Amino acid sequence: MCYLAALSLGSALAVNRLSENWTSDLAGQITVTVKSVRGVSLDQQMDGALAVLETTKGVLLARAASDGELKALLTPYLGNSVEIDRLPIPKLIFVQIDTINKPDFEELATRLTEAAPGAALDDHSRWNAQLQSFATGLASVGLAVLLLTTVATIATVIYATRAGLLANRDTIEVLHMVGAQDRFIAGEFQNHFWSLGLIAGCIGLAAAAITFWGFASLTDHSTSLLTPDFTPTAIEIASLLLIPIFASLVSMVTARLTALSVIGQMP
Amino acid sequence: MIRFENVGMRYGSGPEILRDISFHIAPGSLHFLTGPSGAGKTSLLKLMLLTHRPSRGLISLFGADLATTPRHVFPEIRRRVGVVFQDFRLLDHLSAYDNVALPLRVASLREAEYRENVIELLTWVGLGDRIDARPPTLSGGEKQRVAIARAVVAKPDLLLADEPTGNVDPEMGDRLLRLFMELNKLGTSVIIATHDFAILDRYAAPEMRLRDGYMTYMTTVQAQKQRERHPLSRKRSRA
Numbered sequence: 046m047c048y049l050a051a052l053s054l055g056s057a058l059a060v061n062r063l064s065e066n067w068t069s070d071l072a073g074q075i076t077v078t079v080k081s082v083r084g085v086s087l088d089q090q091m092d093g094a095l096a097v098l099e100t101t102k103g104v105l106l107a108r109a110a111s112d113g114e115l116k117a118l119l120t121p122y123l124g125n126s127v128e129i130d131r132l133p134i135p136k137l138i139f140v141q142i143d144t145i146n147k148p149d150f151e152e153l154a155t156r157l158t159e160a161a162p163g164a165a166l167d168d169h170s171r172w173n174a175q176l177q178s179f180a181t182g183l184a185s186v187g188l189a190v191l192l193l194t195t196v197a198t199i200a201t202v203i204y205a206t207r208a209g210l211l212a213n214r215d216t217i218e219v220l221h222m223v224g225a226q227d228r229f230i231a232g233e234f235q236n237h238f239w240s241l242g243l244i245a246g247c248i249g250l251a252a253a254a255i256t257f258w259g260f261a262s263l264t265d266h267s268t269s270l271l272t273p274d275f276t277p278t279a280i281e282i283a284s285l286l287l288i289p290i291f292a293s294l295v296s297m298v299t300a301r302l303t304a305l306s307v308i309g310q311m312p
Numbered sequence: 313m314i315r316f317e318n319v320g321m322r323y324g325s326g327p328e329i330l331r332d333i334s335f336h337i338a339p340g341s342l343h344f345l346t347g348p349s350g351a352g353k354t355s356l357l358k359l360m361l362l363t364h365r366p367s368r369g370l371i372s373l374f375g376a377d378l379a380t381t382p383r384h385v386f387p388e389i390r391r392r393v394g395v396v397f398q399d400f401r402l403l404d405h406l407s408a409y410d411n412v413a414l415p416l417r418v419a420s421l422r423e424a425e426y427r428e429n430v431i432e433l434l435t436w437v438g439l440g441d442r443i444d445a446r447p448p449t450l451s452g453g454e455k456q457r458v459a460i461a462r463a464v465v466a467k468p469d470l471l472l473a474d475e476p477t478g479n480v481d482p483e484m485g486d487r488l489l490r491l492f493m494e495l496n497k498l499g500t501s502v503i504i505a506t507h508d509f510a511i512l513d514r515y516a517a518p519e520m521r522l523r524d525g526y527m528t529y530m531t532t533v534q535a536q537k538q539r540e541r542h543p544l545s546r547k548r549s550r551a
């Protein structure tokens with residue numbers, strides 16, 4: 046259970062981190078596409094658009110994509126033999142913006158259209174929203190698995206405590222006989238399951254750490270935007286280290302409540 | 313101290329094991345509870361120990377009516393009762409020392425407060441060299457002595473003993489009974505369940521006799537005084 050909990054929490058954290066990376070990558074960049082329009086040359090439009098961008102507050106850098114960059118973007122779809130000059134493809138301007146003091150995109154789009162009628166501004170917000178929604182969905186699945194694991198742990202502890210109470214009925218009767226309060230007997234079970242939960246939690250966490258290490262070794266997240274980095278940050282390690290403590294607490298409280306409930310029915 | 317009024321008891325939906333039991337036991341008294349096997353002696357002790365509830369009638373223990381006493385008060389009452397069961401009821405995973413110390417531990421006493429007393433008591437019952445032994449390694453007699461030490465270690469107000477001398481030699485049996493007598497002299501009420509009539513002849517104490525779940529005889533104060541003057545009269549009354 047602890048292994049599954051650590052896996053689900055670790056995966057949710059990794060996906061969350063991946064989503065943040067996507068967001069931060071996209072948040073700092075916008076793209077201006079300039080299409081050819083009858084009556085105005087493409088170069089004229091590019092000069093006008095660049096002039097507007099350079100004078101816009103919040104724009105850190107604006108540069109036209111080179112032919113090589115355009116070719117690299119098209120190669121996956123059209124192959125290596127493409128001759129860009131002979132294709133009516135739009136020009137691109139890569140713009141780096143200040144993520145804190147962002148420019149007013151609506152106003153910028155209007156000014157760009159005035160200076161270059163074929164210019165269109167893409168602030169990546171649509172992609173960003175979709176990627177975030179996808180990542181949130183994945184992280185939610187991870188957290189749902191974590192929740193299910195917790196519920197399954199509680200059910201297992203209830204069953205184990207009841208079995209333990211049944212197996213130790215004679216001992217409980219003796220403890221009652223010598224004047225033990227219910228909470229004393231429940232405390233014995235609680236302590237047993239606390240240490241059991243802690244040991245199980247540590248074993249599960251260690252197994253999960255080995256699994257994550259295996260994933261991290263097998264996958265190279267630097268070459269794929271969709272593969273999360275399974276190397277956890279310090280905060281994530283701290284969160285994962287809480288799993289054995291959380292498992293112990295869940296086991297302890299469940300065992301105590303179950304024991305009190307069962308013992309309470311005794312004479 | 314103990315009052316039973318028309319008490320009946322059955323296990324589950326079975327027949328009544330005890331029927332119409334009524335008696336009163338004064339503080340500081342000593343009684344022998346006698347009767348043939350299956351008469352209900354152990355069941356009567358279980359009622360006094362609050363491990364079973366009566367199916368009818370009223371039981372009052374230390375002034376508390378058990379029918380109206382909240383369950384959470386029972387441990388306090390049980391701590392005033394020491395018990396020696398026929399089957400010892402020792403915890404096999406604990407040493408002789410820990411078994412004897414159990415009533416003190418559950419009463420939240422620190423080990424430093426009772427360690428010496430527990431060892432002294434174990435030594436007194438002849439188990440000074442076996443304090444770390446676990447029950448499975450002890451003989452029947454040794455287990456019985458551990459059970460008796462556990463019953464008396466907290467100096468209870470009431471001591472219930474079910475065949476306490478059944479598994480020990482006569483010499484040790486006498487010694488243990490003398491321990492009960494001494495406790496009784498110190499103010500502990502003692503009820504000893506036995507079918508060993510030789511013990512009854514040796515010790516002049518009132519008798520409660522059970523047969524088929526009924527209490528067929530209980531020594532009256534007058535009869536007891538007469539018996540103490542003429543011990544042989546007890547034998548005549550039993551005959």
